[in-house]
Amino acid sequence: MPDTKSSPVFQPLYRQIKALITQSLIVGKWSPGNPIPSEMELAAQFGVSQGTVRKAIDELAAENILNRRQGKGTFVSTHSEDGVKLRFLRLVAADGSKQLLDNRLLSCERSKAPAQVAQQLGIKTGSSIIEIKRLLLLADKPTILDHIILPAASFKGVNTALIESFNGSMYRMYESQLGIRMVRAEERLNAIGADAATASILGIKTHTPLLRIERVSYTYGDKPMEWRLGMCLTNEHHYLNHLE
Amino acid sequence: MPDTKSSPVFQPLYRQIKALITQSLIVGKWSPGNPIPSEMELAAQFGVSQGTVRKAIDELAAENILNRRQGKGTFVSTHSEDGVKLRFLRLVAADGSKQLLDNRLLSCERSKAPAQVAQQLGIKTGSSIIEIKRLLLLADKPTILDHIILPAASFKGVNTALIESFNGSMYRMYESQLGIRMVRAEERLNAIGADAATASILGIKTHTPLLRIERVSYTYGDKPMEWRLGMCLTNEHHYLNHLE
DNA sequence: GAGTGGTCTAGACCACCAA
DNA sequence: TGGTGGTCTAGACCACTCA
Numbered sequence: 001m002p003d004t005k006s007s008p009v010f011q012p013l014y015r016q017i018k019a020l021i022t023q024s025l026i027v028g029k030w031s032p033g034n035p036i037p038s039e040m041e042l043a044a045q046f047g048v049s050q051g052t053v054r055k056a057i058d059e060l061a062a063e064n065i066l067n068r069r070q071g072k073g074t075f076v077s078t079h080s081e082d083g084v085k086l087r088f089l090r091l092v093a094a095d096g097s098k099q100l101l102d103n104r105l106l107s108c109e110r111s112k113a114p115a116q117v118a119q120q121l122g123i124k125t126g127s128s129i130i131e132i133k134r135l136l137l138l139a140d141k142p143t144i145l146d147h148i149i150l151p152a153a154s155f156k157g158v159n160t161a162l163i164e165s166f167n168g169s170m171y172r173m174y175e176s177q178l179g180i181r182m183v184r185a186e187e188r189l190n191a192i193g194a195d196a197a198t199a200s201i202l203g204i205k206t207h208t209p210l211l212r213i214e215r216v217s218y219t220y221g222d223k224p225m226e227w228r229l230g231m232c233l234t235n236e237h238h239y240l241n242h243l244e
Numbered sequence: 245m246p247d248t249k250s251s252p253v254f255q256p257l258y259r260q261i262k263a264l265i266t267q268s269l270i271v272g273k274w275s276p277g278n279p280i281p282s283e284m285e286l287a288a289q290f291g292v293s294q295g296t297v298r299k300a301i302d303e304l305a306a307e308n309i310l311n312r313r314q315g316k317g318t319f320v321s322t323h324s325e326d327g328v329k330l331r332f333l334r335l336v337a338a339d340g341s342k343q344l345l346d347n348r349l350l351s352c353e354r355s356k357a358p359a360q361v362a363q364q365l366g367i368k369t370g371s372s373i374i375e376i377k378r379l380l381l382l383a384d385k386p387t388i389l390d391h392i393i394l395p396a397a398s399f400k401g402v403n404t405a406l407i408e409s410f411n412g413s414m415y416r417m418y419e420s421q422l423g424i425r426m427v428r429a430e431e432r433l434n435a436i437g438a439d440a441a442t443a444s445i446l447g448i449k450t451h452t453p454l455l456r457i458e459r460v461s462y463t464y465g466d467k468p469m470e471w472r473l474g475m476c477l478t479n480e481h482h483y484l485n486h487l488e
Numbered sequence: 489g490a491g492t493g494g495t496c497t498a499g500a501c502c503a504c505c506a507a
Numbered sequence: 508t509g510g511t512g513g514t515c516t517a518g519a520c521c522a523c524t525c526a
């Protein structure tokens with residue numbers, strides 16, 4: 001039975017268990033969409049009581065990392081069949097109608113990381129990156145111009161064909177092709193006027209107000225893996241946010 | 245001992261306890277900043293085990309409605325000394341510097357509820373409201389123009405003097421003067437160009453891109469109590485959001 | 489019916505706080 | 508020192524799923 005207090009920096013047992021489970025997720029022992037062992041099994045493996053494993057899983061479930069289904073088991077969350085297709089997309093139609101989403105890949109090239117992005121991704125300035133530009137259409141109207149930057153070292157094999165085969169669902173692609181699952185993201189929003197290039201792609205006038213969304217996405221263990229800049233036309237859509 | 249299953253619509257025991265605690269909060273039995281009875285006391289009162297009360301409090305704490313302090317007790321959360329002054333303000337300086345916040349009340353008048361706002365507040369169109377306009381300055385620069393609407397029936401006695409005595413912290417005022425505590429809010433954001441009136445107050449040119457934030461705030465029991473429209477200059481500030 | 493997660497209990501001990 | 512929340516255990520029973 002593991003001890004409760006004599007760790008280097010004290011962590012409750014259930015957090016140690018949580019860390020062990022997270023570690024198994026990092027090394028890919030269990031993969032997205034599949035079940036992890038039952039609470040009783042894990043309790044036996046780790047030599048703790050079921051209640052302690054339960055509390056560890058509780059936290060992981062609250063963070064949307066695991067997914068409990070009564071009578072069936074506990075599953076590794078996935079972006080594929082999570083109910084919602086695009087878990088991090090907060091844009092909703094202003095009139096509440098459902099969204100028809102379409103995707104046009106504009107480019108996918110290798111490049112060198114600019115300082116500002118490199119810092120946020122925790123990589124060296126100038127290191128190799130993959131740079132993707134795409135246009136999202138909501139209800140057939142050009143609405144979001146995305147600029148995505150990935151560290152090339154972790155995203156080997158990403159190219160136009162691969163992206164298009166996933167029909168624009170990047171997170172699903174990362175997950176099933178690379179085993180990289182994004183668990184959280186941080187966004188910074190502000191309002192700016194469209195520059196000429198953006199305006200022409202979105203089919204609007206220059207200086208039209210746009211919602212600018214800068215996002216950094218993190219995988220297990222709070223590791224930043226994707227940088228993204230979205231320019232959003234918000235005449236007919238709102239960014240919806242719940243505060244607690 | 246209360247039964248676990250024969251309720252009209254089944255709710256686990258701990259949710260029934262949670263509802264009882266929430267009810268006590270609604271009727272003001274315990275007030276913001278003060279402790280509620282200990283877990284053992286509540287368990288005895290309700291005739292359940294401490295673990296069950298604990299789980300009820302767990303959820304309320306996760307919703308920021310209660311606040312546990314080890315060794316001291318469980319307290320009703322407050323906007324006054326919650327650590328952060330403005331819990332729902334997501335605007336941060338782009339450079340990460342700390343914010344100096346100043347507040348200028350522009351007007352506070354009685355009026356009639358327009359349909360669109362009335363619907364969101366769950367009151368009748370044309371019913372009596374209090375309409376407040378104010379300007380927030382961040383680092384001495386005019387940054388947010390707020391337009392606040394309150395149902396007059398629930399906010400008796402709100403006037404210029406009262407607002408100014410709280411130095412612009414509306415939620416603190418609602419809480420200590422009216423016993424109304426906001427527990428969550430829903431925001432819809434988009435980008436628009438400043439109209440002439442807004443531009444002149446913020447000291448900017450017309451058509452300058454602004455972040456428009458429409459917020460509805462809710463008190464205990466998901467009752468909408470405040471409607472708010474903020475026009476934000478986001479040249480030097482970002483709206484920061486964490487996604488999970 | 490067997491196996492899974494979900495709830496509830498009772499009791500032990502720990503960590504923290506205030507008087 | 509006594510009271511509070513925090514952790515951990517062991518065991519019971521319930522609700523759901525699937526073969």
